Every structure is written in structure tokens, then in C-alpha cells.
Amino acid sequence: MAGYVHDDISPEDLAHQKALYGPFTQAVRELVDATIRTEVDEDEIRAVQAEVEVLTARLRKNQLDGAYGVRFGPTGRGRPWGNTVVGLRNPVAPPLVVEKQPTGECWSDFHLGAPYEGPPGLVHGGVSALILDQMLGEAAGAGGKPGMTGTLTLRYRRGTPLGDLRAEAWIDRSEGIKTWAKGQILDAEGVTVEAEGVFILPRWARPESQDGPAPRYFE
Amino acid sequence: MAGYVHDDISPEDLAHQKALYGPFTQAVRELVDATIRTEVDEDEIRAVQAEVEVLTARLRKNQLDGAYGVRFGPTGRGRPWGNTVVGLRNPVAPPLVVEKQPTGECWSDFHLGAPYEGPPGLVHGGVSALILDQMLGEAAGAGGKPGMTGTLTLRYRRGTPLGDLRAEAWIDRSEGIKTWAKGQILDAEGVTVEAEGVFILPRWARPESQDGPAPRYFE
Structure with a gap:
């Protein structure tokens, strides 16, 4: 299946990559938050934009053709x-x-800031759905029953701050x-929000059509 | 209601702000995409990270205390x-x-790239839910029946590329x-994916408890 790459990374390389890409990506998350909330003047916005464009060009000098996909190391654990x-x-x-x-x-346990807003001060209802889809899929995978979402139903009991x-x-x-x-989101x-969903093992991943271990792409 | 700000912006200022913030935000979106896909070497990753941190600090010199909320101009049209x-x-x-x-x-009509991936090459099932929650809410608001999501049900017919x-x-x-x-996502x-949902006008926005026009925060 395209996009599932077995790169047999060593545990040392894996730890090294996490230490490199984790803080880098977090720095870009902070920039995303600041982009929404900034009130600096127009000249400064334009100046920062120009520098962002230069940084993007530097990163794109060598990049994947498409999306990241999921990589697998020798232990079979995926890296989505x-x-x-x-x-x-x-x-x-x-x-x-x-x-x-x-x-x-x-x-x-997690924190949602400005980028995840729907109604003022509240989490976007669709972001709650996004998170619960992932969590229910994680539960299915963790229990040895990985699958793609078949149906998902959300019940919004009140706004999520x-x-x-x-x-x-x-x-x-x-x-x-x-x-x-099943799953839920909780504040203090x-x-x-409550959710329930059905997760279905894709045909290509079923034992009769497999030439390797079943992928658990939510790991 | 906190976060709904009437700033009475003029049409000229509105056009000006769109022309400023639209391209700026798009530049940050490109950086987000490049952050996921880049394969430049480690020294370059660290160098770009340091510059991103400087840009974030520049934007944060003057910023909103919290999330953006929704601003309203004199026409009553919101800017979420x-x-x-x-x-x-x-x-x-x-x-x-x-x-x-x-x-x-x-x-x-829209394009989803690397940041919206779930299974390799496919849109994250929760991203489809996120988009359909917004679209169904837009339909309710456009039809004069704005509301917050009460329930939302998604049916995934096949993977969305x-x-x-x-x-x-x-x-x-x-x-x-x-x-x-109701709504749906389509590829070529x-x-x-199909969705249906119930949208409910919040108590504070109902005519009997209103001191102004009903907010249509999905506008």
C-alpha cells in the first residue's frame, strides 16, 4: 500500500529524529498561533511575511514529493x-x-489554543470531531482491531472551552x-462531547490479502 | 457574549485588512506544508527553527490576549x-x-495537502468531519437558522484522497x-463522505434574551 514505508530506522536514529523534528515543529506551531493573534503594524507583518517565504524556500530545496505517509521501523511500530x-x-x-x-x-491530556477556535472562545465543533475520530481509531488499534472510520456520531452536550x-x-x-x-472530551x-464510531479493517489489510504484519497506522 | 466584537470597520479598511492578512497567512500555510515535507539536513532544520523563533517573538510583541473571536462590521456580517x-x-x-x-x-471547492493526512495519501477522517461540521453550520446560518452543533453523524463511503x-x-x-x-464531500x-447534523440556536442568542441582531458567527 503506497505511503506505508518500512525504513527500518534504528532506535537511536528514531530518538535523534524526535529530538530534531519535535522542537522544530513546535516552533512552527508557535508561529501559527502568533500569526492569528498578532497586532503588530502592517510594515512589520509584510517584513515577517517576506522572511517566512525565504524560510519556506530553504525547506523546500529538498522535500518529499507528496504527503508524509506512515513510516515503519523494524519493531513494526508506525510513525504517523x-x-x-x-x-x-x-x-x-x-x-x-x-x-x-x-x-x-x-x-x-492536551491543550487547544487560538488555532482551534469555532464560536468565540470555544473549540470548533469539528475539531472535537477530528480529535475523537483519532481517539476512537487509536482505541480500535490499541485493542488489536485497527480500522478506517466507517461511521462516526458526535453528541455535543455543551460548548468546549x-x-x-x-x-x-x-x-x-x-x-x-x-x-x-466510544469516547469523550472533557474539561475541568x-x-x-461524546462520540461513537465503527472502524473497519480495510480489505487490503485483511489477513487473506497480506504479505506482512497488519499495519496499525494509528500507532 | 464575550468574543463577539463589533468594531464597525469600514468597507475600505476591510478590503485593506484582507489584502494584508490573506497573503501573510497563506505564507505561513506554505511554511506548515514545508515543515512536514522537508528533507533538508539537520543543521539547516536547526537554523530555520532559530529564525522561526525570532519571527514569532516579533509577532508576539503586540498581540491579542486570547483567541481571535469574531469581529462584526456595521453591516452585521461577521469575520470569523x-x-x-x-x-x-x-x-x-x-x-x-x-x-x-x-x-x-x-x-x-478546496484543496487539502500534507497537513490534512490520516492514512497515507488520504484525508484524515476527522478532517472530513471538521469540514462537514463547518459546512452544515454554514448551511444553517445561510438559511437564517444559525446554531451550534447538537449532533453530527458521518458516513464514510470510501477513503477521500x-x-x-x-x-x-x-x-x-x-x-x-x-x-x-446535510452535506457531503466529493472527489472527481x-x-x-456524507454527514447530517442538528444545529441549535444557543439560549443567549434567542430573541427573548437578545439586545441586538442575532449573531451569525459562521458568516
Whole structure:
């Protein structure tokens, strides 16, 4: 399957790459936040824009043809570093760091600032959906039942304030290639959004059509 | 309601601000894309990171205390420029430019690149949910029935490829403070994801508790 790259990176190289790309990507996240919130004058905006364009050109001198995909090391653990929610190398990702149990139970404590706003001061309802889709998929994968989203239903109990939040997810039940997962987002006062979804193992990843271990692209 | 600011900007100033912040934010979007895809060497990554940090500090010399919120001019049209999906000033937003009819029919043609990846080469399922939440809310607002998301259900018919896409949304029906909206994402081959949702006018925005025109924050 295109985009799933086995590069057999060593543990030392992996730690080295994390130490390099983690802080770099975080620096770009800070720039994204400042881009939304800045009130400096117009000349300064134009001057910063010109410098940003130079930096982009420097980074593009040598770059991947397309998106990041998922890389796998020798242990079979994936590195979805371009992922919109958990991607270490994606400045759009908050990023969530997801704790997982082999039972499928997952949780993550994270912070959402200005880039994730919908109604004033509140998390965009679709951002809650984005995070819960990832969390439910993580639960399915952690429980040994990875899949792509089939259906996803969100119930918004109240507005989710921007700030420190928690997400939780777990497997409700599983039948063959289908896994039902549930989850929620919480602020300090309790649950703000609930989700349930069905995750389906793609045909190309099923045992009968596999020439390697089943990918767990949400790892 | 906090975050809804009436600044009575003139049409000339509005055009001026769009011409300033639109290209600036787009430049940061390009940097975000390059951050994910770059393969330049480590010294160059560290050098670019240091310069990004300097630019962020320059932008932060004068900035909003919190998120952007929504600003209103004298016409009552809102500027949700911090919004995660449509925000002119938000580098996380693709951004979608949404065409609207007074009947509630909405559509948008847009491009999703590397920052929106889930499975390799495919749009993150949660990003489709994010976009459809916005589109259904736009439909409700365009039809004169603005609201916050109550429930949202997504059906994923097949993977959505990264690239050029279209989203469509419309009002299915409306009863009092509740509006049911539907929508879909399409690639060149047809529909990839379907959505339906209920949008509810918040209590503080209902006629009996209003001291001004009803906010239409998705405008």
C-alpha cells in the first residue's frame, strides 16, 4: 500500500529524529498561533511575511514529493508523523500524545489554543470531531482491531472551552472486521462531547490479502 | 457574549485588512506544508527553527490576549478570521471559501495537502468531519437558522484522497430553534463522505434574551 514505508530506522536514529523534528515543529506551531493573534503594524507583518517565504524556500530545496505517509521501523511500530492530530512533524496537530492500554483504553491530556477556535472562545465543533475520530481509531488499534472510520456520531452536550482538555476512548465491542468504539472530551467540569464510531479493517489489510504484519497506522 | 466584537470597520479598511492578512497567512500555510515535507539536513532544520523563533517573538510583541473571536462590521456580517476551517487569519484553515444561497445551499471547492493526512495519501477522517461540521453550520446560518452543533453523524463511503475536493451542504428541515442540515464531500469520482447534523440556536442568542441582531458567527 503506497505511503506505508518500512525504513527500518534504528532506535537511536528514531530518538535523534524526535529530538530534531519535535522542537522544530513546535516552533512552527508557535508561529501559527502568533500569526492569528498578532497586532503588530502592517510594515512589520509584510517584513515577517517576506522572511517566512525565504524560510519556506530553504525547506523546500529538498522535500518529499507528496504527503508524509506512515513510516515503519523494524519493531513494526508506525510513525504517523504527518497525521493531523498526532503528527510529531505536523504543525497543524496540537499534537495529542495518546496513552494506550492493550485493552483498547486510551486517553490524552492536551491543550487547544487560538488555532482551534469555532464560536468565540470555544473549540470548533469539528475539531472535537477530528480529535475523537483519532481517539476512537487509536482505541480500535490499541485493542488489536485497527480500522478506517466507517461511521462516526458526535453528541455535543455543551460548548468546549479552549484550554486544557482531556480525551478518552475505548472499545465497546468487536465483530470480525468491525469494531465499535466510544469516547469523550472533557474539561475541568466534565464531559462536553461524546462520540461513537465503527472502524473497519480495510480489505487490503485483511489477513487473506497480506504479505506482512497488519499495519496499525494509528500507532 | 464575550468574543463577539463589533468594531464597525469600514468597507475600505476591510478590503485593506484582507489584502494584508490573506497573503501573510497563506505564507505561513506554505511554511506548515514545508515543515512536514522537508528533507533538508539537520543543521539547516536547526537554523530555520532559530529564525522561526525570532519571527514569532516579533509577532508576539503586540498581540491579542486570547483567541481571535469574531469581529462584526456595521453591516452585521461577521469575520470569523480565527476559525479553524474558514479563518482568513488562521494558517490551520485550508481555508475554505464557502459560496452560499439564502435557501441554505452551500458549496466550496478546496484543496487539502500534507497537513490534512490520516492514512497515507488520504484525508484524515476527522478532517472530513471538521469540514462537514463547518459546512452544515454554514448551511444553517445561510438559511437564517444559525446554531451550534447538537449532533453530527458521518458516513464514510470510501477513503477521500488528498488533493482537489468539493463540499456541499443544505438544510433538510427546521423546527423552532433546531435545524437539520446535510452535506457531503466529493472527489472527481463522486461522494466520499456524507454527514447530517442538528444545529441549535444557543439560549443567549434567542430573541427573548437578545439586545441586538442575532449573531451569525459562521458568516
